[in-house]
Amino acid sequence: MVETRDFSKTSFKNSEWQPGDDVPLDQAGEIELERPKPQESKPSWISKIQLGTLFAFALLVTAVITRWLDPVQIETLRNKAFDQYQLYSPRPAKNYPVAIIDLDEKSLSEFGQWPWPRSTVAKMIEKLGNLNVAAVGLDIIFAEPDRTSPDRIAETLTQLPEGVKNSLKELPNNESLMALAMKKVPVVVGQVGLYTQLPKGKKPSKFPSPFKAFKGADPKPFLFQYASLMANVEQLEMNAAGHGFFSVWEEADGVIRRVPLIARIGAKQIRPALTIEMLRAAYGTNTLLTKANAAGIESIAMQIKGAQGQFFDVPLDGNGRIWVHFSKPAKQNVIPGQSRLYVSAADVLTNRVQPNILKGKLVLVGTSAAGLQDLRNTPVASRLPGVEVHANILESVFAAEANYQKAVKTEYEKLIGDGATQNEASQKVRAIDKRDFFLRYPAWANSAEILLIIVSGLLLILLIPRLGPILTLVCVAIATCALGLLSWHLYTAENLLLDITYPGAVTIALYAVLAFSNYTREAAEKRQVRGAFAQYLSPELIEQLAEDPSRLKLGGETKRMTLLFCDVRGFTSISELYKSDPQGLTTLINRLLTPLTNTILDRHGTIDKYMGDCIMAFWNAPLDDEDQEGDACAAALQMFKDLKILNEERENEAREQGIGFLPLNIGIGINTGDVVVGNMGSSQRFDYSVLGDAVNTAARLEGQSKEYGCNIVIGQDTASEVADRYALLELDKIAVKGKSEAVTIFGLMGDHDYMNASTFSKYRKKTDEMRRAYLARDWDTAEQAAKEASTLSEAPAGLYKMYLDRIENYRNNPPEEDWNGVYVATTK
Incomplete structure (x- = not known):
């Protein structure tokens, strides 16, 4: 989205959606810009999965599960290897x-x-x-x-x-x-x-x-x-x-x-x-x-x-x-x-x-x-x-005790020789663990051996199709010798028992399967590529499907999810600066969206889509997130920190280049509710996305962030889950445009530390006083509270200016007798 355009007289299907626009409920959450058709390219390796590889993967999974269950046969095999260690190198x-x-x-x-x-x-x-x-x-x-x-x-x-x-x-x-x-x-x-x-x-x-x-x-x-x-x-x-x-x-x-x-x-x-x-x-x-x-x-x-x-x-x-x-x-x-x-x-x-x-x-x-x-x-x-x-x-x-005492004495003398005091040396040698001097099979050895099986198996699955069986065999032989020497060293030097017999046996079995499969790979690869890439899939979905191909199907489920919409404010003014440099505008947008995207992903969010300068994301799908509301709020606050860093970098760059600087600013809306989520679209093309009224409300809340002078506006269902962890300011009770039901909205002003800060407490107290007088139609008291709040440090001045305008309007045009404080939004 480069220019702001008026689509008020065109149908949704024939227009580009922008944050704040009306969206039919049956299409909410599925809006996206027209995508160009992908160019012809070589098939991805993901599409090259063939029967032999699947069999090898199944064999690997079976081997891992078997090792995790650790039946007596596997334990005996492991113990027989340990017997050889003791036989050839007894205490x-x-x-x-x-x-x-x-x-x-x-x-x-x-x-x-x-x-x-x-x-x-x-x-x-x-x-x-x-x-x-x-x-x-x-x-x-x-x-x-x-x-x-x-x-x-x-x-x-x-x-x-x-x-x-x-x-x-x-x-x-x-x-x-x-x-x-x-x-x-x-x-x-x-x-x-x-x-x-x-x-x-x-x-x-x-x-x-x-x-x-x-x-x-x-x-x-x-x-x-x-x-x-x-x-x-x-x-x-x-x-x-x-x-x-x-x-x-x-x-x-x-x-x-x-x-x-x-x-x-x-x-x-x-x-x-x-x-x-x-x-x-x-x-x-x-x-x-x-x-x-x-x-x-x-x-x-x-x-x-x-x-x-x-x-x-x-x-x-x-x-x-x-x-x-x-x-x-x-x-x-x-x-x-x-x-x-x-x-x-x-x-x-x-x-x-x-x-x-x-x-x-x-x-x-x-x-x-x-x-x-x-x-x-x-x-x-x-x-x-x-x-x-x-x-x-x-x-x-007695042997372990003697070796322990020897190690303590040696380390103590070394520390004294290095200039440590006797007290310091005594404290440090206490960190020497006596268990290290006993023969042992530590609890983590099970996990290490399972990890070894997984890593060696996955490496084989990845390497044989690329390096070929001969070079892979050389690599396997070298790795096996190295692991054998490592296991022997751990036994002789550290008294640690680490088994490589079962991982080695699994590796040999996997190699045999994959080496045989390699000879029939080329023909199968072509069929796999044609079948898997007949549709155009988003990169995110492809990565998931690489782990679970069975997800290549349509369908959905109803889940409680948290939605986030983020849009750049004043984008038209910014785009005017790049009229002669559209590539520069693209670079700028990518430079903005990259850190914001990383922040969302780092906090367990899923990017639904990019709509020009807007990001739509959600939490609690495809993977469950027990703290979806908290993660969404944390992401939103961090996005503004990311934005501040980016603006500082751009300002320095503009100063060095001697050009004008226009800071980027964003608004964020967050809402929680029940939606339908799943792979949606046609049999030729579909995306993992969301549908539902909560999606539309989240988009409306983002649009209200500028109106209320708050960077982040959240809905009441989100607020109820994070009220004890984040600094929330009750803004209003409104019926957003396109909805008849009223919702209480809140400004997300900061994290837990800010919630307990005196600065926030002062203007929240004065804001609550203003809201009480406003709902009681005590316009004078509400006006006085709004004016006092607007002078407080870090208070959202735009919020109080909006209320002062509203109070002046109600003085001249009093609301109906049955007015309950709900404000009907006329903007998006």
Whole structure:
């Protein structure tokens, strides 16, 4: 639109629409300038989608959904890859304070078959106490009374003389001997989690859980659950320093990779694993703490003895499991001191262990004997003693703590060397996260792997038709090697597990499909181009249809939407300056519309169309917008900021060029209401647009913005949704031209900060006073209020001038008796 023309005597269908013109309701929202026919051009790549590409895209979507669902088969594939990492680069074997007292073949040969008398176990515990171990954990359960105990022998051998029976009963039973030994050194007894209720006659553990506090979410919904817990005989339970389950959890393929360190027993109880209880008994207090969030368990923490407020944290996965960072299997059946972990129980009982070998260590009592059937399948060995799994858990914790302390010390010394104070250095090293030193599969890894599948799949879909299968294969090979090296680096350097096997498998499958499809692409492309571009579509709609071709159809739906009309004021005067430079006028309009358009789009708006110097936009379609009114108001305010920047730039340019400057100004109307939205038009040409009375009202409100001296005029339905967030000034109650119903209109004066500003409060108060007097026909008071308001800072002077003119007219021509304050607009 270059010139302002009078179409008052022509029908709508034969004229160009301009903001403020009457529009029949059945055509409102569909008005647009005549568009030139597009020139012949090469088909767009969007039209080249063929069956092979669609199949590849479907395969990609299926692969992403499958990975998101993460069935056991995919998880197993991922875990098998992680097994290879641990197999080829296990955790470095170092001397940590962990040892295993092994009920090995040697011990069974020297002291008889298992189970041994509890008196023998008591003797072993006493000797471990003499060797100054930090704590003993029993990877064994003593669920039944010892049959070799004197009192049990007296009950079993009924043929013995009564005197002998009484003498046996007077002797201390074996459980009491073992309980006495347990008082001399911290002993954590092992318990077994059962998926069934306890057998008849068995009693649950009477001792309360050490978990006394929960930080964050309730951990119980995330934990592995056992129906019951098999405990030891009561005498041993009563004298134990701790109680922990030693049940481990095998993955679907029978391999132990993650072990629960915390489990739910029944509906309410939470119990720790044997290894956690050993750490607590040796170094902690009586209380354990769980940390959890909405995604699951984060860690277990225990307060450190003698360190007020300091906690020892063990990070876990969302279900309370630790990824066991295995080391190479330790040597077995060797003399004491030649294995990093194993010491034969026989050597302990026969005093063949040097005092320094076990001093200060957490000692697990378990078995490597094949006949006792405690051999487990792990990433580093297919037959690893179960007790060594627990030992690896403890070693993983100590290794992470040692590496953490080393990193803290190194960083602290570096900061001090760089000139930081001790306090500053201490504060900064606290940012080092201990979780980074544990083997882990972080929660974001799932998203990263899915993103990797999507990116690699989309790149293949885009690249093969352009680069060809050979060059693409080279790119895929290079990318796969790079990702493999990245995954290996993350494991070895950062203890992070990131899977590339499933993304790699999906990439290979997609490549095979697309490479085959590439050979038949050319013929299919031509048919696709002819079919897709037989119609002329708007660029915005084409971009949407590229993602969802099924939208190439007519139709609509009724929705509550917010409409915005923006028009340049005084455009005729501006166009006069460009009579000899129409290209310059086009450049100017484009320069104006570009930032205004970006502002609308940035605030979730949709551009319906451009009508010369006018923009029509709407919110809440095609995508829902929960804050459509607020977004529209925010966009309108920002559009004036954009306009101010543009005018400043143009003024500087005009000054430099020595030419005259005429600032651009705009008016905006916003309205909310029910409209019909959808693809509308003919089968040959259609646009995504809106129809309805609310559209016409929005256009009328834009036309009234100049009349009321306000840059932005909004309808009452819009105002009711944003009144508590934006500075609104009630302007009038009018019946816009072309409508019989009256609506209250408001001026949008500013944002939330401006709403609370004293400047706005002053002139809003005076405006409200003027409106009350005006409606009460108190013309003198209304006139005085209007005059006072017009002198206030930032007040819309044009509004008060209009009211002063109106008041003068009503003095001379009083309104009817039934006048209710509604002003019938005579302009558009």
